[in-house]
Amino acid sequence: MTVVLRSDDMRRRNRLRIIQIVRRKGAVSRGEIAQSTALSAATVSTISSDLIAEGILVARGSETGASTGRGRPSVNLSINPRFRHAVLIILKIGAVNVTIIDFAGTVIAHQDFHLDMANLTMDAFRQALVSEIRQTWDASGLDNDQLARIWVGVQGTTDIAGKNVLRSPMTPLTNIPIGRWLSEEFRAPVRIANDCDLIAKALNWRDPRLYSCNFAAILLAHGVGMGLFLRGQIINGTKSSGTEFGHMLFESDGALCRCGSKGCIEAYAGDYAIVRRFRGQPGDMKPASHVVPGEIARIANAAREGDELARETFASAGRALGSGLAGIFALVDPFRVVFVGHGAIAFDLMEPALREILENSNAFAARDIPIDLYVDEMPLVLEGCGIGALSEIDESQADKVSEMARS
């Protein structure tokens, strides 16, 4: 329901809007901000000089570039890269990636660690994680109070607050309180997000025109996940993050899935499912925990060279994915879909079967949905993590308006 507005809410919102515009456009003059926000030049001037005084923005008059002709040249405002920093952590099976970015999003430091979480106690995991982050941060030479936010991207589900990892394929541990560990250790707010949600967030940031209101990012990797935007909001349930698209039912009593159920989409379209089928292994065989990198590409090549079993393997993956999408498209009008991850290299082999399922579904508008491909998911996960962390800092800074007014 509508929320009541106080006087300073106005300033808060307008500050945030200006920060967001500068963040998106990189460098932009006060006049352009006034135009694109429909705020008056006077207001933009007041707010932006506050933001500069607070160190959030910087004015870079010298780099205005080619003079545009007569008149006082406009001064571009940019995000002050040194205002704050964020730590981004990507947890994968067997590895921890730690990245430090400045307030403009530039990578300041990056380290990859191997960490086999399959046999780790809760406490050993905590110690390893903390020491790896500490090591990367110390190497960057930044002051501790520069660390404004920590965002963690994981495969698996988290609680709605983004403080705990509920379940993840990287470890048998459950309810891992990573949020508490890191916020106590590093004295900064922490948020944990699902990797597919971060991919969707990154796409939304990269190209809001294509990826804004309704779209889905489907990650085709060892498992199958989805990041879903509906009405401009990430849909991820009330209790856990990350939609369980890969575990929608495709065929009752069908192939065995990692989750223990039978017939999930993932059991046809995940890496292990494709390998299992291509090798002629039975559908109820226990899913392999790991697939050799490049294996999917090799099977795809075999299919392209005419191998019938390989062709049928990908066709069946396409049918599983198409059937899941058709189910969603019965609820929400069809929308743009992005396939991300190394499974996307074989999308040409899955597409005919997928499109056929959609065409025969009742969602008649589904036949021509646009589908995009991104084979490498890691840049997207990292980017989504970064923009998430920076946006949160933006919001916290916009809220500081009342404190500033007092001083």
Add this chain to the structure above:
Amino acid sequence: MTVVLRSDDMRRRNRLRIIQIVRRKGAVSRGEIAQSTALSAATVSTISSDLIAEGILVARGSETGASTGRGRPSVNLSINPRFRHAVLIILKIGAVNVTIIDFAGTVIAHQDFHLDMANLTMDAFRQALVSEIRQTWDASGLDNDQLARIWVGVQGTTDIAGKNVLRSPMTPLTNIPIGRWLSEEFRAPVRIANDCDLIAKALNWRDPRLYSCNFAAILLAHGVGMGLFLRGQIINGTKSSGTEFGHMLFESDGALCRCGSKGCIEAYAGDYAIVRRFRGQPGDMKPASHVVPGEIARIANAAREGDELARETFASAGRALGSGLAGIFALVDPFRVVFVGHGAIAFDLMEPALREILENSNAFAARDIPIDLYVDEMPLVLEGCGIGALSEIDESQADKVSEMARS
């Protein structure tokens, strides 16, 4: 993205909030409004005296009821019933219901018309509809300028703007511009909404504690429809309203649905599907266009008395519904579900099969979702239509702030 705020947006929002609170609570004092909005008493006083002067609210000091003790008695504010009126139209197969409500939601006039739309031309439909509304309005004796809003509830899909009926089972006509017909004729804004969406809206209005963030209302009637709230918003696609839950696939190559496809949920749980199966007719038999009222209740009684075929008929309906829900619960965490319509009288017969499907699904939190039943859907459809129309009038009146300020 965040939207910029101007000075008068604040007043607009606070006006709307106060109107909404009075509408919900019926009669409420200025002091209580101040408390529940966190606005100051001064602001509430200013705004509410504006609203009274504009005729939107009325102060009814006399009816304060039992004196609460010492001190100046509080004066309750209420919606002024005579401020404006709304016309609500429910289109059903073979019938048009016209209802006129005042600004407090009280029914002023109501007429039911028989209208067989199966064989009507576009123009004949227009003329019949207009004349029936005109007749009801004229009988009410209200001035024409009292008609502030027309809301139409239909089975079928509408465009996103709610101006046209795209497809509906009540007529073979498509793209029916009812919005334009009525707004031209009655000089009032018109909105057309799907009946299931209206049911969900009504439930949300009746009990926001149970039905607010995520829930679904499933209409079990001749067909099967769904009104879906996610994150507090009605989800209904970008192009059409009403989710097509009934046309999610339950069994590939299964029973024949009204829509022409095979295996839809509706082809197992709709009236015609239950009758077809109970009579031992083949699943590919063309769906009956009409089922005698009370027939479902009779079959349900047969099942309760031990008829095996009847029991299996409802069990299969339960499985179809459960399978559709399981698909949704793989995307969004499980939520409260309401079954509405005469099909709900047999819910006890469907529930075991439905729950079993959910328990065996991967959405492990789905096993205990609360399920409510409302056998009679018409009061909900009408109520949703009414609250929709009145809320729109509220919003338009809150926006009048700038005009008032000028005078």
Add this chain to the structure above:
DNA sequence: CGATTTTTTTTGAGGCTTGAAATAAAGGGC
């Protein structure tokens, strides 16, 4: 009938946005 209590209105202050005027900082022309 006056004191007390509770609700509502009035008043003055402070914050926010805005249009207009003023100022700043270029390029162009002579």
Add this chain to the structure above:
DNA sequence: GCCCTTTATTTCAAGCCTCAAAAAAAATCG
């Protein structure tokens, strides 16, 4: 090199809006 023109930004005064405090209103109680 100097003044005019042009464009960007800042300053200023005015108008709204909300709020806290004071005043007024309207009961009950003794």
